[in-house]
Amino acid sequence: MADGKDTARKDWSANQYLKFEKQRTRPARDLLAQVPLDQPPRRVLDVGCGPGNSTEILREQYPAAAIEGIDSSPDMIAKAGKRLPDIPFSVVDLRTYSPKEPQDLIFxxxxxxxxxxDERIPTMRRMVEWLRPGGVLAIQVPDNYLEKSHAAMRAVAEEGPWAPVLGPLKPALDPFESPQELYDGLIPLCSAVDIWHTFYQHPLEDHQGVVEWVKGTGLRPFLDPLGPEDRVAFEKEYLEKLKGLYPVSVDGKVLLRYPRLFLVAVRA
Ligand SMILES: C[S@@+](CC[C@H](N)C(=O)[O-])C[C@H]1O[C@@H](n2cnc3c(N)ncnc32)[C@H](O)[C@@H]1O
Known part of the structure; x- marks a missing residue:
């Protein structure tokens, strides 16, 4: 991608991402619990496997399966390879990838x-085509474009001296497609498409905890293009905005609401 959403432009930090490993892996477990396979899969592909946290739960659930992981981030793949040395991991962009064998489960x-x-539904349709008939595509994504945490990032980007740099880069991720768009896009290839939302409520230490959470993911495209001083100033303004948006709980923690969209599709 040539715009501000090019995830390869600056590499991910596996360590920053893993600061909240437990909370970030829980939806992967919740997704896996809904995979409607009658028998254990023989071939499983973890697409965007990151540091291997999602791959690890696939390994626990399906110890006999041939599991592979792909991800476009070298830092993430290096971490995943150390964590699960018996699993083949490759640095590859899912948009240009096709597995050699039909898969039983794509996670x-x-x-x-x-x-x-504009890439998401065509990519998901391609992913369905990587499955054998009866195989399962299981997807989870944050659905938080309208959350206070994400609206505040966009507001800080528009208000600060960095606006001329960030504006043309469009650093915010696009809002995710609606359940209706997803259903209509996938059902022609599938025997069933199951979609649901879960709202997680994460108690974080304080407002800085919210900053740390999004620094591992959605805040990256806002901070990465800035120089060191602007980066610090952006983070500071963002933190101040969050203080006005999220109350402090009776125990001093801050509850971060985090809506996630789940989709499980069975190839016809
Ligand atoms: C938020 S992490 C998810 C990691 C892991 N799957 C988990 O359950 O926590 C998102 C991952 O998607 C990868 N990614 C983003 N765009 C990608 C693409 N076009 N092709 C392959 N991987 C991609 C990133 O490199 C990153 O490791």
Whole structure:
């Protein structure tokens, strides 16, 4: 991608992402619990496997399966390879990838929202075509474009001295497609498409905890293009805005509401 959503422009930090590993892996477990396979899969592909946290739960659930992981980030793949040395991981962009063999399960946790809106449904349709008939595509994405945490990032981007730099880059991820658009896009290839939302409520240490959370993901495209001083100033303004938006709980923590969209499709 040639715009501000090019996730390869600056590499991910696996360490920053893993600061909230437990909370970030829970939706992967919730997604896996809904995979409607009658028998254990033989071939499983973890698309956008990140540091291997989602791959690890696939390995726990399906110890006999041939599991592979792909991700466009070298830092993430290096971490995943250290974590699960017996699993083949490759640095590859899912938009140009095709597996050699038909898959029984394609799992993709917290990845597809990084694509531009016009790429997502065509990519998901291609992913369905990587499956054998009866195979399952299981997807989860944050659905938080309208959340206070994300609206505040966009507001800070528009208000600060960095606006001329960030404006043309359009650093915000596109809002995710609606359940109706997803259903209509996939059902022609599938025997069933199951879509649901879950709202997680994460108690974080304080407002800085919210900053740390999004620094591992959605805030990256806002901070990465800035120089060191602007980056610090942006973070500071963002933190101040969050303080006005999220109350402090009785125990001093801040509840971060985090809506996530789940989709499980069975190839016809
Ligand atoms: C939020 S992490 C998810 C990691 C892991 N699946 C999990 O469950 O926590 C998103 C991952 O998607 C990867 N990614 C984003 N765009 C990608 C693309 N076009 N092709 C392959 N991987 C991509 C990123 O490199 C990153 O590791």
């Amino acid at each position: 993709s946790n917290a990845v597809l929202h990084w694509l531009r809106a």
